[in-house]
Structures are given as structure tokens and as C-alpha cells.
Amino acid sequence: MDLKAGLWQQQTLKLAMTQELTQAIALLQYSAQELTAFLENKALENPLLQVENHTIQPINPLIDRNRRKHTKNTENDWIDQIAAKSASIEDQFINQLNIHKYSSKQLSVIKFLIENLDVNGYLTAEPTEISKQLSVPIELVEECIIIIQTLEPAGIGARNLQECLIIQVERENLEDDLPLTILTHYFVPFAEKKWKQIAKELSVPLQKIQEVFDHIQQLNPRPGALLELGNASYIIPDAIVERVGEQFLVRLCDDIIPRISFNDTYYQKLNSTQDSQVGRFLQEKVQDYQWIMKSIEQRKETLTRVVSKIVEKQPLFFQKGKEYLVPMTMKDIASELEIHESTVSRAVKEKYVQTPIGTFALKSFFTSTIQTVSDENTSSSQVKNAIAALIQSENKQRPFSDQEIVDKLKTTQGIVVSRRTIAKYRDQLGIPSSSKRKRFD
Secondary structure, eight states: OOOOOOOOHHHHOOOOOOOHHHHHHHHHHHHHHHHHHHHHHHHOOTEEEEOOOOSOOOOOOHOOOOHHHHHHHHHSSHHHHHHHOOOOOOHHHTTTTTTGGGGGHHHHHHHHHHTTTTTOOBBOHHHHHHHHHHHOOOOHHHHHHHTTTTTTTTOOOOOOOHHHHHHHHHHTSSSSSHHHHHHHHHHHHHHTHHHHHHHHHHHHHHHHHHHHHHHHTOOSSGGGGGGGOOOOOOOSSSSEEETTTTTTEEEEOOOTTTTEEEOHHHHHHTTOOOOHHHHHHHHHHHHHHHHHHHHHHHHHHHHHHHHHHHHHHHHHHHHHHHOOOOOOOOOHHHHHHHHHHHHHHHHHOOOEEEEETTEEEEEGBBBEOOOOSSSOOOOOOHHHHHHHHHHSSTTTTSSSOOOHHHHHHHHHHOOOOHHHHHHHHHHTTTTTOOHHHHOOO
16 A cells, blocks of 8 residues: 655545525525514624615615614504404403402412413313412312313313313303213213213213213313414415416515615715725625625526426416426425426425415415326325325215225226325324214114
8 A cells, every 4th residue: 555645636526615605595484574574683783884774764774774773663554453462361361350358378279270271271280289389278279270270261270172062062061961071080081982881881871972082172272372472474475376267377576575786875985985994894795795695686587497397388277277287306396497406305395385275375386296097196295185186075874984995996097006105194184083083873
């Protein structure tokens, strides 16, 4: 082996992930709102970059940097006012109580219990733990739990799903005590649909058990969700597909994206100085501005091309509805546009398109291919629609098993899928198994 030291020349090709390339990739996957926030932040860093919204004056970083910190927003946007909520969860519960009726110790425990409710409205901590933590008698804790369970929405303060449903049934004051009996003494076998055993022990027909099941299905297993304080979210489409005659036109929804321009006045003022540090600073900021402009243009071009190609490959979807979605993968789009698959993935990430039949996530247009007995293939979305239609039309007293659905899809529609695939798609559609779909009336 030759281990002598020496100098050699070697020519290699490699891709360097520069800061500019990283920025271009980031801008491509930004939604319109994220891009707006990015540009506003950049305007504070780069005095040569002016950001101008349609209803807002251009940002002058030298003046507005401090102004934005101290200016109060005196008038909320009307959409924000719709989403805003005035009372906290604790206030919503406390306002239901006659606080003069309870002692300070009781109110202290009640507030602690409310603060420890989970997102479903359940109390997960054990009364003994709460008693030790607050140094109060366990009887006081149990008493306060009962007080909370009298509040609205019904089911709040339950320790588990069973207690949550029992509270709601008790609140209804039903003449028939069968629902309460089943929930109290037969909760697990009832949930597992071992109804024949329950009907035999209670000496009631299966139809009565079915009626109880239908009634309990109307109850709320997550009462805490009614009190969630998260602001309402609004989808702003990144692209719009419009139908003009027999053609579809694609345009980007750039209305909320601010315009950016070069602050030539500021540049000329600083460039007139002979300071070398100022010169380097200006050169860096000019390059930053140019890269941002180039990245935004690339983002627009890529997004427009991707959406246009989706429209080209899915004409029936835009004409007739989502049940006509044909198989299409990101690899297909990337191949036809001669770009990398990861570029397509970034372009559609968390972006939405407004169409004549509704607003959809761009990712929803990509579906896997399912084999058929004919030369043409179908999409996973079409298979799910076929499964849902079969189950909707089935005899509920003798529902189709997954294997029967496999056979029917093959014989009636020529779709070839496995029983495991049927089970997976059924779960994704939120459809229970045949044993849990069976009815006895």
C-alpha cells in the first residue's frame, strides 16, 4: 500500500445547500399567511425591502420598528371579533354557580377541580390525590365534584366515559330506567355489543337494547369540547380554479400577500457615504432583496404549474365532484413537470385551492392506485366512496362482512382489493365492523 504524502487534483460535482437555496425551499412550502409574516419580518431586518399591503402604508423599518412595539390595536378585525371569546373556561363554570351559596373553601376546591379538567371535560385526578394536595377532607372534594357535575354542559366533571353518559341520562329524567340500568351494570358488555346476554338477564327483547343504543348514540362523550377556547380557523385559499366556458383557469390568490419593492431612496442616501462597512452592509442587503424576489417568483411559477397540472389530470373532479377523483401521485406530477417529487410535496404542503365545487387541500388530490379487472385503474378515494355506498344500502339486520364487500366490489365494479384494505378504509371512514353495525329492529 502506498502511504506517501502528495498533492493531487480531483474534480467532483456536489450540491451545496446555500442559505439562498434553503430560503427558496422554505418560501415554496409557505402558505400565503406564512409568506406574509415572513416578508414583514424581513422588512424589519432589511431596510432596503419595503413591504406594502393593499390597505397599509409601506413599512419603513427605521421608523416603524419601534412604532409597532408600542402601537395598540384599537380596532380588531371583524373576523377576529367573530372568533374571539370573552370568558375563560373557569369563568363559564363559575358564572353558573351561586357563589354566595358556597364557602371560600368550597369555591377554592371547585376552582382547582375546574382547572384540572382535561380537554374532554373529564376529571382525571383521583379525589384522594386532590385531598392530599389541597390538605382538605376527601368528603369536601367529593362534594365539590358533585357540584361541578350539576353544571352545563351535562357530563362535565365525570371521571370516565361511563360516568359521563350516566350523568347525561340522569339529567334527562327518563321514565324508562333501562338506559340507566344498562350503563350502570352492563357498560362493558353493552359497548361490546353482547346484547343477547344483557337481554336475557334483564328479560327484555333485543329491540329494547337497540333503542337504548340509539338513544345513547345521541349523547355527547366529550362535553368539554363544547367549551374549547381555540379561535375559529379560517381557510384562505392559495390558488383559485375558475370555470370559463368549457375551460378551467388557474390563478394564485395573492390578494393577502403584500407587495414588496426596493427602497431606492434609502439605498442612494447610504451609498453616498464612503464607509466600507456601510458598503458591505448595503451589498448584503441588496443580495438578500434580490434572492427574496427571485424566490417569490419561483414559488408563484411552481405553484401555478402544479395546480394547473392537477386540473389537467382531474377534469371530471372539477366538473362533477370528488367521487370522480382518478388515481394520481406526486411522482406523476413531478415526472410530467420535470421537477423533483419533493418539490411537488413542498408546493402543496398546507395549501388549499378554491374550486367551483368547494375548497380542498391540495394534498387531497393525490391518491393511490387500486387495481381493477379492466385495463383502467381506480383511486383509493373512489374505493372509499364505493364502500360507503355499499354499507349505506346494506340490510342492517344482516350487514356485509369485509369479505363480502371485497367480493361485491370485484363482481359489481371490477375493483380488486384485499379484506385488510377494506378494513383500513372502513376505519378511515369511521364505519364500524359488521357486528357493530347490526341492528335488531
